[in-house]
């Protein structure tokens with residue numbers, strides 16, 4: 001592990017705030033990206049990133065030297081984000097009926113909005129859609145997809161973060177891709 | 191959908207860059223000839239591309255501040271308190287030496303002026319201190335930044351800080367016996383700050399020890 005990081009962790013274990021500040025500088029970007037793609041909005045992403053670092057600080061004694069720091073941090077962020085979504089009403093699920101008495105889903109609504117196919121292509125297609133569709137994925141698939149594509153982690157590293165066998169990580173990645181593929185096909189069919 | 195599960199898995203392995211060169215060639219051959227797999231591949235490739243295209247978002251500027259504000263108090267101070275609790279004697283001694291050091295430092299700097307132990311019968315002329323003949327000082331006597339004319343008697347120790355004795359009565363003979371006629375205790379000459387501290391500390395420790403071990 002990085003020598004400087006080792007030093008910093010040692011200092012943090014002694015309760016040094018300044019050293020922890022340096023750790024925040026080094027990892028806040030990564031953790032924020034991860035939380036943002038897991039949760040889909042800035043408010044929740046900020047909340048969870050902050051909570052991740054506070055937890056890391058208060059639990060630093062449980063961090064062992066043989067572990068790697070960044071997977072440890074990603075794991076805290078992932079678990080917190082999943083818990084957060086569980087507690088919060090899943091407002092982002094596109095497949096949920098808009099109202100109990102209706103069969104129409106949010107996805108149907110997006111598709112039936114008064115727009116030409118070209119407009120829909122430009123606004124939705126470019127960047128919004130993928131994030132929205134990502135949020136419809138079960139969290140176990142979403143975690144793997146986000147770590148793989150947004151954070152560029154290897155399958156081995158993802159296995160470390162989520163404490164899963166590499167085989168399971170692959171299965172989740174494939175199923176996640178398949179689910180996204182189906183949703184994108186659905187969105188584009190009009 | 192791919193024409194069968196094996197090819198679907200192959201497509202994913204391909205996206206993971208896990209296929210060997212030959213496996214890749216075989217897969218591509220199949221895709222060229224199978225419309226179902228071709229469509230599946232294109233759809234998956236689009237997902238892969240879109241996910242790869244996701245751009246990083248900006249991190250809020252107050253993120254770090256908010257985190258720092260939420261951290262439990264810097265426990266280095268807590269540790270300090272713990273040490274005081276567990277080792278009161280050591281802590282007291284450390285505190286004592288710090289105080290001593292500071293007070294000595296202040297003392298030293300505010301005492302470039304001549305000063306001496308208060309005693310009636312001792313005469314000062316400018317920066318000269320005269321202990322007249324026939325005068326007897328019962329205890330210790332300390333002089334700072336002065337010349338001392340020693341004609342009387344000191345029953346205790348004489349401490350000279352940045353001071354010297356100019357003795358006009360002139361005792362011939364060796365240095366050690368120079369003051370024998372006038373001083374019953376020891377004569378300590380201190381003309382450097384470090385020595386002064388050492389000397390002061392020595393006395394303070396003695397009184398500290400008698401304080402803690404009565």
Ligand SMILES: [Zn+2]
Pocket residue numbers: 192193194197220224225226227228
């Ligand atoms: Zn096929």
